[in-house]
Amino acid sequence: MEVAAEVKKAAKRKRREDPNEDYSAIWCVFDQDDHLLVREALQQASANNIPVAYSNPNFELWLSLHFQSQTAPLTRQEAARCCAQHMPGYEKIPDTMALLPLLEAALLRASELKNRQEERGVPRESPWTEVHELVAAIRSLGGSA
DSSP states (O other): OHHHHHHHHHHHHHHHHOTTOOOSOOOEEEEOTTOSOHHHHHHHHHHTTOOEEEEESOHHHHHHTTTOOOOSOOOHHHHHHHHHHHSTTOSSOOOHHHHGGGHHHHHHHHHHHHHHHHHTTOTTSSSEEOHHHHHHHHHHTTOOO
């Protein structure tokens, strides 16, 4: 999170020097895993007005949503197994071209999951991902995601 805050400050300085020098947005992407300072990172992002794409238990949840819905809490190992089941040979680097045809389903599932968790009063508890919001932001800028 500190890196994102520093990049944002540096971009602001550069923009003062050269108005053509600009970032469209700066996001912080991270997951729960076994990290102990997630709450602090989320607070720091909010204090610096930096949007986050947080996943709990891990990024693999986002990848698995390309293939199936997920409503029950799961461990990071279970999320990794799900990825391996749907993407044989998966080891932390997804084949994004193979996932692209499944993107719309993943976006819908992630949105439904977020709404469900918020309605239940357990935002950011497993399972949770905000990666779909980052994808939507990229799309709004004319990106290819």
